[in-house]
Amino acid sequence: MTNPKRVEIGWPGLGITVTAELDERNAALAQSLWDALPYRSLQGHALVAGHHLYHVAPVHGLLHQAATYKVDDRRFEPDGTIFASRLQHLGIKYGELTEPMPATPIGRILPDDLDSLVEAGHAVWEAVYTTKKPVIAEVRRAGGAGGHSLPRLKARDQETDALIGDLHAETERNWLEPPQELVDLHEGRIPSGAGSFQTVLTTVLFVNGETRPLGYASYGGLVRAAYENMSLEALRHMARLLIATPGEFLGYCGLEKVWSFTQRVLDRIDRIDDRDDFVALMAHMALYVNCLGGWNLHLFPWQLGDHLRRESAVA
Known part of the structure; x- marks a missing residue:
């Protein structure tokens, strides 16, 4: 039996660290995570599924690597189970889940650390729902050094590679600090005037x-389609169909850099004749947009709906 891969997941701002063992149920996915360590990421919390932590993991392979083992319903997995998601998430179940969905487990928090995991879960929920004070997660090999870096894929075509370089740099700027465009948007500074009758909540909701x-399905889906041998011509066509309209709309709402990068991507795709170059570009757009999505979920004023609570089930 091989030695287990142990990782530490810490939240320095909370003073909490837990240890997990990666297992062999999805060995390739676990290895991709292991190879990416150490890294830091904004910690998020499920908003509709229940007691579940997740963050965007800077692991391009999560977008496309096939699972060898899946559970039909993650609700019934033990607390402390760690999941790898094609949404580019590393998730941890720490209590009751309500959303029935298949999932891909890659490991489990050690039993002695489950109480600490629950403590972290409640603190992160408070940060996401109420205080808006970011909680940063650090994932590292157990006993190893911490730190952080974002992977940078290369393209053979020089202009495509230059675009990837710009995307990588922009993603790094936004990875651990809230993007200024999103901060401005949530504080009502919207150059286009988006938001009927000067409303802001409507715009941040959209x-x-x-x-x-855009990140999960469009860019992530294009990466998966490329690995599933969709022709390059079809990939280009699907990219034009999937990314132009939401990219333009997000630019109008204040995310002008998203629209600028979208336009540059659309300008390049017809000139890309290498599948690997296409994958690298779409993977970096996925990571960039998923990063913005994580920050938007953190900044969103969920507490405005505190008076709306679901009814308890009638016995």
């Missing part, structure tokens, strides 16, 4: 609704 699927 931005949230467009950003998440």
Whole structure:
């Protein structure tokens, strides 16, 4: 039996660290995470699924690597189970979940650390829902050094590679600090005037609704389609269909850099004749947009709906 891969997941701002063991159920996915360590990321919390922590992991392979083992319903997995998601998330179940969905487990928090995990979960919920004080997670090999870096894919074509370089730099600027455009948007500074009758909540709601699927489904989906051998011609066509409209809308709502990068991507795709170059570009757009999506979920004023609570089930 091979020695287990142990990782530490810490939240320095909370003074909490837990240890996990990665297992062999999805060995390739676990290895991709292991190879990416150490890294830091904004810690998020599920908003509709229950007691679940997740953050965007800077691991390009999560977008496309096939799982060898899946559970039909993550609700019934033990607390402390760690999941890798094609949404580029590393997730941890720490209590009751309400959303029934298949999932891909890659490890588990050690039993002695489950109480600390619950403590972290409640603190992160308070940060996301109420205080808006960012909580940063650090994931590292157990006993190893901490730190952080974002992976940078290369393209053979020089102009495509230069665009990837700009995307990588912009993602790094926004990874651990809230993007100024999103801060401005949430504070009502919207150059285009988006928001009927000067409303802001309407605009940030629509931005949230467009950003998440753009990263998760559009760019992430294009990476998966490329690995599933969709032709390059079809990939280009699908990219034009999937990214132009939401990119332009997000630019109008205040995320002008998203629209600028979208335009540059659209300008390049017809000139890309190498599948690996296409994948690298779409993967970096996915990571960039997923990063923005994480910050938007953190900044969103969820507490405004505190008076709205679901009814308890009738016995």
